[in-house]
Amino acid sequence: MEAVNWLLINGANAVLWLWGLVKSLLVGIFSALDTVLNPVLSPVLALLNPICTTIGDAVYAVLDLLPVWLGLTILSALMGIVMLVAFRYVSNQAAIGRAKDDIKANLLALKLYKDELRVTFQAQGRLLWAVLRLQRYILTPVLVMLVPMLLCLTQMGIRHQWRPLHPGEQTLIRMRLAQDAGNPIQVQLEPNAGVVTEVGAVPGGGELVWRIRGGEPGRHTLRFNTAGQVIEKELVVGTDFQRVSAARVGPNWTGQLFHPAERRLPGSGPVRSIEIVYPGVDSWIYGANWWVLYFFVISMGAALLLKPLFRVRF
Amino acid sequence: MSEGNDGITRRKFIRVAGASGVSSALYLYGGCRGVATRPGKGGRSAANGKKVIIIGIDGMDPRLCEKLMAAGELGNFARMRDAGGYHRLGSSIPPQSPVAWANFITGAGPGVHGIFDFIHRNPERQCAPYYAAAETIPALDGWEVGEHKIPLAFWPFNHQPAETVLRREGTPFWDYLDEAGIPAWFYDIPSNYPPSPSRYGHVCCLSGLGVPDLLGSYGTYQHFSEKTIVDRNEAGGLRKPLVFRNNVAKAKLIGPDNIYLQKPTATTVEFIIYRHPSEPTARIEFQDQTVVLKEGEWSDWCKVDFELQMPPFLPNESVSGICRFYLQEVHPDLTLYVTPINIDPSDPGGQKITEPANFITRLSDKLGLFYTTGFQEDHKALANRIFTDEEFRQQADYVLKERLNLLDYALEHYDDGVLFFYFSSTDLQAHMFWWDSDEKHPVRSADDAKKYANVISDLYKKMDNTVGNIARQYGDEATILVLSDHGFCNFRRQFNLNTWLRDNGYLNPPNAKSLLDPRRGRLVDWSRTKAYGMGLNGLYLNLAGREREGIVRSGERDALLNEIREKLLAVRDPADGRPVIVQVDRADQAYSGPNVFKAPDLIVGYHRGYRASWATTLGDLSKEVLSDNDSAWSADHCMATSQLPGVIFSNRAILRQNPSLVDLAPTILQEFGVEPPGTMTGGSLFTSAVTAGAG
């Protein structure tokens, strides 16, 4: 028993240590990649985001006529069909067809000649190759389609993930400061009908945090004064379904990707990001996090259902 | 495969319960039994629309009630009284809440239910004290691996996991209703933790008085302050120092013990406090959560996850608790009070505080987070001068607000059958605020004593209002019973029973300082000690063959008991010649039932104004037998049963003479046509037979 315990503990420790090593390696690779990618992707997103948001607003202006769940259902189904059609043109349909035929043929061969060892081996080899080919033919178009998909999803996210602050409801505003912002930094939140300040900014840990209460309903622009500079942040108060921008971020592409509705902050100023801790949308269909699942189920369902109609193979 | 471990992930399967004292390591989710329907709206029940609503108002005192009714301030209660629905209600011997509510629950005395005091003692370990109502049985064996010990409570190991068990015996009256298919709901019922199981699934119960916090105590606050120099562990809480650098301080919340360690140590959660350099505001950050507070503000309930480290090859377990932060002061010395870490009602893990187990999460779905400990009003924070009178009042007010929310839920989900609802405010606030004489208050000026005594009158008015609303809502449709378990009185002078026994030669040597604690000084010499005090009202003989080092032979017993009894009844306060003790009961005469052997030999009943001293309850002696009570806990009820009856109000005439707590259970059963069992000593309040049994 002692030996088993020793082995378990040290074995697990070794695995954990290795995993730690791999993790830090991956983190290193990603941050290096990020440093290289950011100067390219950040300006690109800064350009794309306003366009996407305008399109998103137009689409949702129509969907807003329907109940939220129905709007999300229709949008998801439509996107499933768009993906299907796009896939047909982006992918090599002929190659996919051949790979799928190969798979069928070799499965048949396995069944028919299951007593002949040589044929079986051959068929197994071919089957594997066909499957790999199929993966490749599907993966490439999926990767190509990933970029517009992500942009669409983030547009949906700023509507389904968070909801506007209710009038009277409490939350926090978090302002992350640049490392060289100076200490202490003075930031004034200008009076605004949309917000009642409960507790003024409490500094510390590279952040300023306000506790606020929702004021009058509407789409407000909060103005933060710091050393003569004014930084704006949108605040949405209301009880209806609306686009909500949880954060306004600086020039970093991951942040911009997930918070596309507001212009990025200048990279050189004292403020890195401003976040309003909006409550999540509370629904098992279109609420926070659930909407993603619902979207995938509906869009994939629609795509699978209409696959024969559009004569798409995958 | 044994049942329970197939197909269930380990994480779901093993849930960790609390802490040092009270914990159960492994817990199988039974799920709903699927038999019968739980009491609920819409469903048809065997109660056939019959309703009995019982409101338990702990410590509501008849004298104050009668005074306020006479002054026209309790209109709803007065209306019941005028219709014959009011009586003083005999309490238990002794009139302590756990004992009294157990009388209510079983319809029988302590000889049956086995709870004689808050604190019992184990004679096999001479006089080692323990809480009477629940006991934690430690895990028996386990897989010892490294520093850990993991109980494997499934086949083929079947290790005995740690487990908290209810020590209250006897059959609760709702078991008979359960069997008859009568739905019954209990909210915050005392003396029923862990909640007794419902065999037929007609009973829903939220345990009240007796439920521990995550640390396994009856409530341990954590107090962080720059004024505190060193860590201090005081009765009821922990004090910890804070050191700020550039207005940033780090501190640790203490959580439950990691019971998977061979030597269990407390889990902790680090938090950071950012103080505003000039404004009276601060920010607390922990586990991705941020709380921003102004001086004098309370936070909402916050969830805190305490991680229990496991051996490296197993995932760590975590226990969820909830607490509220109260920022007492920011400048110059930041001071932060944190409530006891309560069991999280939305994620109780292995802590079972409701029957069925998922009742608590159903409540939390509707009501959010709320206090789950038995003692919710933090009287210890007031007694230890962490709270001012006003701060305690505010905190207690909040507790009542939560309770009234729960009552709304209870009424909304009640169709027919029994609904029991319990209020603690009238007891715990009275302990701290009650004062009804011109004599000197232990800690307050005469004006303040009067001012805060009014808090209690206001509470009674709130209760009157609440009961009035229920009476209006149900009219004659429901039988309404409002009862208290005992009354209240000032606690002005404290009597050290052990010192008295020493001074009268029953406890030796003459310079003994303690029964148990050598740090206090000379310990008792058991070979020369005939009697000792333990708990609030208990006096035990050092009996040969029972106590480990007993010397009193059974032949001497009778004479000795009578002798001590006579002497106790003759005690007068040297300060003013008043009688101190008015009732001394012999267990063999006052009690009957299978548990009488656990009882103290004598139950000491004090006169109003007097109570057992703080020191004597856990076996410490003092210089003087009688001294002034110097605690903010300035009122009490652990005196003599005859001195502190409770109250019973009903919207129906009460015909029974001398009604007492044990009459409630038979009354409720008979309302539903269920014949009370022979173990119940009382009878229905609505018939005029006289009481046969005693408390």
Ligand SMILES: [Zn+2]
């Ligand atoms: Zn009490």
